[in-house]
Amino acid sequence: xxxxxxxxxxxxxxxxxxxxxxxxxxxxxxxxxxxxxxxxxxxxxxxxxxxxxxxxxxxxxxxxxxxxxxxxxxxxxxxxxxxxxxxxxxxxxxxxxxxxxxxxxxxxxxxxxxxxxxxxxxxxxxxxxxxxxxxxxxxxxxxxxxxxxxxxxxxxxxxxxxxxxxxxxxxxxxxxxxxxxxxxxxxxxxxxxxxxxxxxxxxxxxxxxxxxxxxxxxxxxxxxxxxxxxxxxxxxxxxxxxxxxxxxx
Amino acid sequence: xxxxxxxxxxxxxxxxxxxxxxxxxxxxxxxxxxxxxxxxxxxxxxxxxxxxxxxxxxxxxxxxxxxxxxxxxxxxxxxxxxxxxxxxxxxxxxxxxxxxxxxxxxxxxxxxxxxxxxxxxxxxxxxxxxxxxxxxxxxxxxxxxxxxxxxxxxxxxxxxxxxxxxxxxxxxxxxxxxxxxxxxxxxxxxxxxxxxxxxxxxxxxxxxxxxxxxxxxxxxxxxxxxxxxxxxxxxxxxxxxxxxxxxxx
Numbered sequence: 075x076x077x078x079x080x081x082x083x084x085x086x087x088x089x090x091x092x093x094x095x096x097x098x099x100x101x102x103x104x105x106x107x108x109x110x111x112x113x114x115x116x117x118x119x120x121x122x123x124x125x126x127x128x129x130x131x132x133x134x135x136x137x138x139x140x141x142x143x144x145x146x147x148x149x150x151x152x153x154x155x156x157x158x159x160x161x162x163x164x165x166x167x168x169x170x171x172x173x174x175x176x177x178x179x180x181x182x183x184x185x186x187x188x189x190x191x192x193x194x195x196x197x198x199x200x201x202x203x204x205x206x207x208x209x210x211x212x213x214x215x216x217x218x219x220x221x222x223x224x225x226x227x228x229x230x231x232x233x234x235x236x237x238x239x240x241x242x243x244x245x246x247x248x249x250x251x252x253x254x255x256x257x258x259x260x261x262x263x264x265x266x267x268x269x270x271x272x273x274x275x276x277x278x279x280x281x282x283x284x285x286x287x288x289x290x291x292x293x294x295x296x297x298x299x300x301x302x303x304x305x306x307x308x309x310x311x312x313x314x315x316x317x318x319x320x321x322x323x
Numbered sequence: 324x325x326x327x328x329x330x331x332x333x334x335x336x337x338x339x340x341x342x343x344x345x346x347x348x349x350x351x352x353x354x355x356x357x358x359x360x361x362x363x364x365x366x367x368x369x370x371x372x373x374x375x376x377x378x379x380x381x382x383x384x385x386x387x388x389x390x391x392x393x394x395x396x397x398x399x400x401x402x403x404x405x406x407x408x409x410x411x412x413x414x415x416x417x418x419x420x421x422x423x424x425x426x427x428x429x430x431x432x433x434x435x436x437x438x439x440x441x442x443x444x445x446x447x448x449x450x451x452x453x454x455x456x457x458x459x460x461x462x463x464x465x466x467x468x469x470x471x472x473x474x475x476x477x478x479x480x481x482x483x484x485x486x487x488x489x490x491x492x493x494x495x496x497x498x499x500x501x502x503x504x505x506x507x508x509x510x511x512x513x514x515x516x517x518x519x520x521x522x523x524x525x526x527x528x529x530x531x532x533x534x535x536x537x538x539x540x541x542x543x544x545x546x547x548x549x550x551x552x553x554x555x556x557x558x559x560x561x562x563x564x565x566x567x568x569x570x571x572x
Binding site: 079121198232303311 | 325326327328330331332334336351352354355356357358359360361363364365366367369370371372373374375376379403408409411412413415416418419420422423424426427428429431432434435438439441442443445446447449450451455456457459462471472473474475478481482495496498499501503504505506507508509510512514517518521544545546547548549550551552553554555556557558560561564570572
């Protein structure tokens with residue numbers, strides 16, 4: 075197994091970091107790695123905001139549901155879908171880019187672009203011996219995040235990436251069965267097979283929790299996820315995105 | 324520079340492959356790498372379809388605008404946003420997951436999850452000496468792709484990933500200036516600075532093309548992108564996604 079695949083397979087989300095800021099060189103390596111990712115038709119529809127300001131980090135931690143590691147880490151990146159750039163380009167080149175920019179298609183492109191870049195950043199950071207944790211919690215209140223980071227219309231902060239020198243390792247959580255995620259030639263919809271794969275996975279996850287909590291927790295994955303989805307969260311998102319003039323048509 | 328960062332920075336989209344299928348082991352390594360990526364609240368909202376069937380690959384190549392390399396490669400993966408799984412889980416656990424699943428928030432989560440997984444797959448493949456090319460062109464006609472791959476409601480095929488032994492290398496295209504993509508503490512909106520960064524980048528891209536075409540092409544990036552956005556494309560996407568019961572509320 076080569077070093078790259080070893081790094082990829084060794085991923086786990088880490089949430090405890092030393093109080094030691096990343097060096098400028100580390101930040102530069104991580105961002106340059108992000109930029110090297112593929113981008114749809116060369117559109118480069120994302121931006122990254124590195125947050126150093128302590129007050130801002132504190133507020134972001136609150137927004138994310140008092141997640142301490144949003145405040146205490148080596149560096150906090152915010153990855154944004156960005157079509158503001160392309161609005162400016164439209165003005166500069168006097169082309170009517172608005173219908174494109176406001177389409178669901180280009181909203182998807184910007185999300186995909188930002189995520190490909192982020193995963194490069196994550197892998198690069200991990201290869202430097204740093205720990206990472208994605209922070210979707212900033213989406214609890216994007217109106218506030220937007221004010222804090224002064225993002226213009228057509229920029230949507232998507233998630234944070236906390237990076238730092240880890241002080242506490244965690245275990246890797248087992249993923250869904252390979253055959254459940256990977257289909258050959260067509261999507262496998264046979265419900266008997268489908269449900270038995272989920273059943274098998276539930277057992278795996280239950281014993282994962284059981285072992286790690288001395289039998290206190292035995293969560294099944296399907297229950298965990300159904301319970302999470304049953305609590306509606308961030309239902310303001312459509313309105314927020316459309317107010318920022320994306321995903322409109 | 325470590326091997327991981329070297330691999331990341333060495334990325335370029337490759338479009339000519341040997342007629343040599345990936346081994347099962349290579350496919351397994353690539354998919355397992357994809358699965359190791361972070362996933363929002365452990366939701367795992369994506370699936371991957373590996374297309375081996377020659378007829379299907381031929382049709383996908385046509386849909387993608389007659390891109391030969393969609394047909395001729397070592398393997399063709401299709402990455403899908405997948406909340407069908409979670410619909411089934413809701414039924415299984417008798418929870419009302421529908422409003423969550425139909426929200427823009429969860430649509431975004433599924434796109435992000437699928438893209439993080441895809442970028443792991445891309446990096447893993449490149450680390451094995453294989454070439455890759457993302458294929459957004461399958462979004463030209465998702466209704467057809469859906470029929471071909473038999474994806475159920477709440478699954479959206481997002482993009483393909485052509486992988487194979489490369490026969491022709493290409494140059495890396497220079498990315499937007501670092502300072503234009505990476506902001507500190509807040510989004511840098513000063514329009515003079517913003518436009519001068521774009522101007523600088525246009526000059527870089529012009530000379531990139533000029534050198535490689537003996538002066539025949541001198542495209543500026545902003546013109547290239549504005550022209551692309553001026554041609555409206557895939558404007559059916561919102562309707563398609565909503566017909567598949569995602570991004571509704």
